[in-house]
Amino acid sequence: MPEAATVPTQSPNHTFCDTRASVDAALTTIHQYTKLAFDCEGRDLGEIGGRLSLISLRTISDDLSSSISSGHKFLFDVITLEREALLGVYAILESSAITKVVFNGRMDFSSLYHDHSIELRNVIDLQIADIKSRELRGEQKSGRMRRLGSAIDRGELYQNQDLFDGMHKLSGLKKCAKEHIAFSDVPGPRFQHSQWFTRPLPAEYLHHATEDVELIHQLYLHFHRRGYLTNPHLPGESMRYVSICKDRQSKMDEPFRKHGLLPLGIIGAEQVQGQETRRCGYCERALTKSCFSNKSWSADVSKCNVCRAVGFQPFWLRHKR
Template sequence: MAKQAKYVYCNDLPSVAYATRTLANSPVLIINCEGRTIGVLGGALSLMCIGTERAEQIFVFDVLALEPFKSRLQPLFRILTNPAVKKAMWDCRNDFLEIQNEYNVMMTGIVDLQLAEIQARTTVKREGDYQHKCRFTRGGCSVPLQTINQNAELFFEVHRLQGMDACIRQAGLLTAGKDPEVVAMHRAAGSSIWMNRPLPPELLAYAAHDIELIGALYEDFKKGAWITPTNEPLLVAQSMRYAYSLFYQGRVPDDDPFGQAAVLPLDVLNESPGPKVQCHGCHRMQSLSCYSVRKQGGGFEARSNICRVCQIKLLMKRAKYPITWIAI
């Protein structure tokens, strides 16, 4: 078993008060949540884990135990909504949605490390177009390279997401990975195990260890110049758009073809000017550059009814949906 992380379990007001005083003195927080199918229809928050910079101190807030004391958590919420306090996260979308749903708190100052990894592919790793395409041919829900080449317009400036575990391995960090016993529990019983009380010590340690992993990556990314004082303000703006992308889409069933997939929504890295129209798949308002556009009879242009990312999701999930064309 992996070495267990040290943490403070916060399930009453005195422990929350201590945690809040400690977190208030940290310019950077590391945040990650656990729960039942968080971010999708039927999702529920169980734990909100927050660490200080470099994960030197970790606090595991028991959302269920603290349910009667929501009104007493305002000092903590003021930290979460303070844009001067950076919040390092990995794929912030689900956590942002669940914290907003549970506490009506909209976090600010997010630095999403998943986006930093994507930016580093071109700025640091110097990946070319071929490497960009090959990312879609590997892992779950892969797409054959021939299909990608036949639909090159769909994949233009669309990025395949990478998981935190893969990034930890590639970085060669000495930090231990995820506890295989807990991973096996997930596979056997699903994410509902997070809603049981009392939570086994293994699950609490697993949740705390994720804060250590994100903290290690954040420090590694800064050392490797993936995150710098120059690019961090832009990364925060991108991360906030990333957080709101799921918030605007809303919860959908886990098997929805336009639901979660390992592909970055468009209009996140770059906020395109001009009018925005609604995608019939993910229901997000997006700029015209996010859609397929073609000439119709009579010389006028039309756009696809679903955005390019949603079309890629159909290819990844081997799903069908009628593509129609709407005059621009």
């Protein structure tokens, strides 16, 4: 029996698409744009046993001087909709002609690739742009080391400083937004991620999904205006970063793949192209000699400097985990 024509469920902040007709209506609007803010929500997203619940897309105007509040936000219900109804959305995610702006898109890529056979393409990851912006904003080595001090034991950090050259502490979306655009986060209820599969979705979960994709949009506009997105290597670095789990999905608690440090070999990979590599026995990535200590490079089982640093977490962070 053919599906009755319906109007997408709308609110002042988003359009919730859970029927074939509402998806088609959303795609008509989305195809007018060449850039989209993109995010996913779910439980243990991108990990073995995880599950995708929502795909969020926010249009980005080609006129980047336009108001931050203008545009359209669409939430696609992956739980309710059949795969066939979402093929147009998946085609956008795989399109090389449409830029997807993400923030830490690693688990989004992993979930889509391993669980839905969709390969995300043409990505700008603002988590990488944030790290590259720090030097442009005048941050010196001392500032980079202070950031690292929240993730690495300070004694280890300052006793072996040469091993931490080129290492960076990642910032989460809201912390990054607070640093760049004075975002003020209002503490809300603790999320139970199983609730992402409740229908209808609780209002606070809808708010969270729309807020994240809107923050990505606002950060993109800010980074564009400040010139943080002009580096020609950013698209390639972004794709290396988001596809880092393409070889396999991570387990739920896998310390050498889930931590707060930027993996090595993402930024500056063009400069060492063609150099000899070794496989780190912990994160399982092929990396050049500069990513290892001399001792580890020649060991039977090599450990890259980031994986080594993960073993020297401060007591409070080990206790929290």
